[in-house]
Structure formats: C-alpha cells, structure tokens
Amino acid sequence: MTQTIDEIFEQICTLIAPFNKKNIPITKDSLFSVDLELDSLNVMDILSEIEDEFDITVPLNMLPDLETVGQFAEIVKQLLSEQ
Amino acid sequence: MTFDLFEKFDSILNDYNSLPKGAANPFTVSMEQVLSPTTAIINGRKTILAGTNNYMGMTFNQECMDAAQEALLTLGTGTTGSRMLNGTYNSHKKLEDTLKKFYDTQHAIVFSTGYQANLGIIATLAGPKDYVVIDADSHASIYDGCAMGNATVVRFKHNDADNLDKKLTRIRKNDPQAGILVVLEGVYSMLGDQAPLKELTRISKAHNAFVLVDEAHSIGVFGETGRGVAQEQGVEDQIDFIVGTFSKSVGTIGGYCVSNNPKFEALRLVCRPYIFTASLPPSVVASATKALELIANSNLRAKLLSNSRRLNNGLSQAGFDMGTTGESPIAAIIIAEQDTAIAFWGEMIKEGVYVNLALPPATPKKLNLMRCSLSAAHNHEQIDFMLEKFILVGTKLGLLQDIPKRILA
Ligand SMILES: Cc1ncc(COP(=O)(O)O)c(C=O)c1O
Numbered sequence: 001m002t003q004t005i006d007e008i009f010e011q012i013c014t015l016i017a018p019f020n021k022k023n024i025p026i027t028k029d030s031l032f033s034v035d036l037e038l039d040s041l042n043v044m045d046i047l048s049e050i051e052d053e054f055d056i057t058v059p060l061n062m063l064p065d066l067e068t069v070g071q072f073a074e075i076v077k078q079l080l081s082e083q
Numbered sequence: 084m085t086f087d088l089f090e091k092f093d094s095i096l097n098d099y100n101s102l103p104k105g106a107a108n109p110f111t112v113s114m115e116q117v118l119s120p121t122t123a124i125i126n127g128r129k130t131i132l133a134g135t136n137n138y139m140g141m142t143f144n145q146e147c148m149d150a151a152q153e154a155l156l157t158l159g160t161g162t163t164g165s166r167m168l169n170g171t172y173n174s175h176k177k178l179e180d181t182l183k184k185f186y187d188t189q190h191a192i193v194f195s196t197g198y199q200a201n202l203g204i205i206a207t208l209a210g211p212k213d214y215v216v217i218d219a220d221s222h223a224s225i226y227d228g229c230a231m232g233n234a235t236v237v238r239f240k241h242n243d244a245d246n247l248d249k250k251l252t253r254i255r256k257n258d259p260q261a262g263i264l265v266v267l268e269g270v271y272s273m274l275g276d277q278a279p280l281k282e283l284t285r286i287s288k289a290h291n292a293f294v295l296v297d298e299a300h301s302i303g304v305f306g307e308t309g310r311g312v313a314q315e316q317g318v319e320d321q322i323d324f325i326v327g328t329f330s331k332s333v334g335t336i337g338g339y340c341v342s343n344n345p346k347f348e349a350l351r352l353v354c355r356p357y358i359f360t361a362s363l364p365p366s367v368v369a370s371a372t373k374a375l376e377l378i379a380n381s382n383l384r385a386k387l388l389s390n391s392r393r394l395n396n397g398l399s400q401a402g403f404d405m406g407t408t409g410e411s412p413i414a415a416i417i418i419a420e421q422d423t424a425i426a427f428w429g430e431m432i433k434e435g436v437y438v439n440l441a442l443p444p445a446t447p448k449k450l451n452l453m454r455c456s457l458s459a460a461h462n463h464e465q466i467d468f469m470l471e472k473f474i475l476v477g478t479k480l481g482l483l484q485d486i487p488k489r490i491l492a
Binding site for chain 1: 219229235236237238239240246249250253254257443444449
C-alpha cells in the first residue's frame with residue numbers, strides 16, 4: 001500500500017491545482033514562491049489540504065525548509081513511513 | 084547586492100511606493116488633534132473616526148481620565164521596571180484583582196500589551212514536546228507566539244469544527260500523552276465573525292486539550308457583564324485561559340490573561356514577555372481599572388450593537404458587497420480590486436471619514452476591505468454621515484451600479 005514518491009507528487013499537484021490560477025506547469029523543482037507565485041498563506045492552506053488528504057500531521061514549523069513541490073512530496077513520504 | 088540586509092524588502096517597498104502620496108496614503112495618517120472618541124482633526128479637516136476599535140468610547144471617559152490623572156500626579160509617569168523587580172505597584176495588583184472579579188477567576192496576570200500576552204502565554208505554555216493548534220485566521224500575535232515557542236504548530240480551517248477534530252485526532256493517534264493547547268478568538272476582527280466556541284471546546288476537551296480564547300475584540304462587547312463571547316455562548320467553564328487587551332474597549336493599553344488553573348501563577352516566574360519588559364505606567368493601570376468597573380455595569384453594549392446594525396443594514400441596502408452581517412461592532416465592505424480599495428479610502432478621508440483599509444495578508448481569503456469598527460460613542464447623525472459618504476464614494480467609483488444583477492444572481 002505504500003505509495004511511490006511519484007504517486008505522492010501527482011496527488012500533491014492535484015491539491016495545488018486550485019491555487020495555481022495561471023496553470024503554471026508544476027515540476028518537483030518548482031519553487032512555491034518564485035515559480036508558482038504562491039505566498040506563504042497559500043502554502044499554509046496547501047499544507048492543510050495535504051494533511052487531510054494523506055491523514056498525517058505536517059507541522060507549520062517545517063515550512064521554512066519546504067520550498068519546492070518535490071520537498072513536500074518527500075516529507076509526506078517520510079511522514080507516511082513513520083506511521 | 085547580497086550584502087544588503089534590506090534587499091528582501093525591495094518588493095514590498097515597491098508596492099508601498101506605488102501608493103498615492105500625501106493625504107491619500109492610507110498608511111501615513113497622523114491625527115493633528117483628537118477631539119473625542121469619535122472625532123479628530125486630520126489634514127486640517129474635522130473627521131469622523133469610524134475605524135479605531137474604541138468600542139465603548141472609553142478614551143475620553145471622565146472617570147477614567149480622572150483616575151489616570153490622579154495616578155499620574157501621585158505615582159509618576161512610569162514604573163521604570165519589570166513586574167518581577169521594581170515594576171509592581173499596589174495598583175498593578177489591584178488591576179489584577181479587578182480582572183479576577185470581572186471574570187470571576189482565581190488568577191489574573193497583566194502584561195504590557197495584548198500582543199505580549201499572546202506571545203508570552205502561547206510560547207511559554209507549549210513546550211518542545213507539546214502542540215499548539217491554531218485557527219487559520221488567527222491574529223499575528225498568535226502566529227508570533229507560536230513562532231517564539233518550541234511546540235509543534237498545527238493549523239485548522241477557520242471556525243471549522245470537523246477540521247479541528249481531524250487535526251486533533253491525528254495528533255492524539257501519534258502522541259497520546261502530548262500536551263495540546265488550542266487557540267481560538269472570540270471575535271475575528273476583520274469580518275467580525277464569532278467562533279462557535281461550544282463545538283470547538285467540546286471537541287478540544289474530548290481530546291484532552293487545553294483551550295485559550297483571545298477576547299481582544301469581544302471584551303466589553305458581548306456577554307451579560309461584558310466578559311466576551313465565552314460568556315455570551317455560555318461556555319466559560321470549558322475555557323482554560325482567556326487573553327485580552329486594554330487597547331480596544333478598555334480605551335488604553337495593556338494585555339492580560341485570566342485562568343482558574345491552580346498552577347497559573349508559575350507563569351510569572353517563567354514567562355519572558357512578562358518578565359523582560361517594563362510594567363504599565365500607573366496612569367494606564369488606573370484608567371484600565373476604572374474602565375473595567377464601568378464596563379461590567381454598563382448598558383453600552385446594546386447601543387454599540389444597534390449602531391453597528393444601523394451601518395451594516397445601510398451599507399447592505401445600498402448594494403455594497405458585505406463582509407459583515409452586523410452581529411459584531413464591525414462593518415466591512417468587500418472591494419474586488421485593490422486599487423479601487425485604495426482609491427476608496429482616499430476619497431473617504433477627503434470626505435471626512437476615517438475607516439481602515441485592510442488588505443491581504445492581514446485579511447482572510449485575500450479580501451480587500453473597507454473596515455469600520457463602530458463605537459457606542461457614535462451617534463446616529465455620525466453613522467448616517469458615514470453611510471452617506473460610503474454611498475457617494477461607492478457611486479463615484481462605480482461600485483454601486485450593478486445592484487440589479489447582484490440581486491438576481
Ligand atoms: C485578536 C487580537 N489579539 C491581540 C491583539 C493585540 O492587542 P494589543 O493592542 O494590546 O497589543 C489584537 C490587536 O490588534 C487582536 O486583534
């Protein structure tokens with residue numbers, strides 16, 4: 001049942017879609033702030049969606065280290081494996 | 084320019100520099116004279132103050148001013164010290180006793196501001212192994228309290244009981260023994276909506292979490308004796324800590340936290356924003372004490388809320404897109420375009436009405452708001468004047484044309 005990093009990434013992209021008003025193509029290296037033009041409030045809202053989607057707790061304290069979509073996917077994978 | 088400490092502010096400075104200059108700049112207003120809780124001279128013009136959070140009009144209350152003056156003349160201009168050292172006068176203790184009586188609690192601690200009260204209580208109570216769970220629309224002081232502390236911070240959707248339940252369930256699943264502090268606000272200041280405290284506290288207690296409610300915008304305004312939304316909704320016995328401020332209804336400056344927790348006084352020994360700053364000056368302490376006594380026994384709440392309904396109803400009937408409903412002292416209209424909101428503000432001040440221009444990120448849902456906070460000290464003529472100017476400016480800026488469409492939609 002464990003998901004691959006690519007599956008997690010795809011799922012996260014779906015969650016980001018409603019915030020990605022200009023439909024900017026998302027890669028694992030996309031920076032939330034620069035590439036996707038999202039501010040910290042958007043990122044906090046996305047984080048909350050991710051928590052509910054994957055049924056995990058991602059503390060706000062982790063946000064400063066999460067700059068790219070790929071880093072989000074990795075942290076989700078790590079938190080899922082710790083359960 | 085990597086050496087430049089200021090480089091990171093370039094984009095915000097750019098935005099700021101594109102704002103109108105001079106009298107039409109919403110963030111450089113200066114009051115030349117303050118005539119009363121509801122009027123001031125701004126840009127040489129007599130202006131109605133419609134956005135000052137001065138809910139009870141206490142700033143010019145004669146009894147409060149007399150008490151402040153007496154304290155000033157007998158105790159001096161400041162304490163020059165921490166509460167822990169030379170900064171506790173008998174009057175500070177009397178203010179804490181007055182708070183205990185006001186809230187009917189065992190304990191009360193006074194801070195130098197409400198901002199510091201939130202910083203101090205949240206950062207100190209929730210330690211490295213604990214969790215703080217906050218509403219997404221929390222005030223900056225709550226976010227900053229989280230940032231200053233070492234606890235794990237989790238955020239739930241604004242006023243969403245199911246979402247809070249989900250977040251708490253998850254935390255408990257991984258960490259059955261953790262200490263959890265849930266932080267709520269009685270009234271959220273931008274749109275004036277109340278927290279559904281009954282449900283939120285029931286869920287919090289079901290997960291053995293402590294509950295803190297910030298009543299900054301609700302003290303004086305709600306509840307039979309003005310204690311706030313917890314009293315209004317009848318859930319005071321479910322709340323562990325109430326934080327509040329003297330900078331709104333109480334008409335001066337200062338913050339506090341009250342509680343029945345038997346170990347509450349320990350905070351005086353460990354709470355850095357309480358210890359490492361000077362205590363409130365005696366004149367402030369005296370007027371706050373007097374104002375609390377007056378608020379508990381006043382009938383100003385009904386006047387305030389009827390004032391708010393008058394403005395909210397008027398704005399809504401005029402066809403503005405409303406952010407508020409009139410259930411709190413806040414009246415805010417939503418303006419789609421930021422430039423229009425800024426222009427709206429400039430026109431209002433020219434017409435002699437000061438309101439708050441509230442922009443993201445200080446607002447929920449990225450709204451641009453023209454926000455008024457009503458006062459019990461406003462009279463009907465003043466409110467009708469505000470309304471007249473709102474409609475004048477709204478028509479001028481083309482915000483009131485498509486009323487029929489909106490009603491049909
Ligand atoms: C919800 C809330 N908490 C705390 C504060 C801080 O109050 P003070 O002005 O006493 O620092 C405010 C004031 O803006 C507030 O709105």
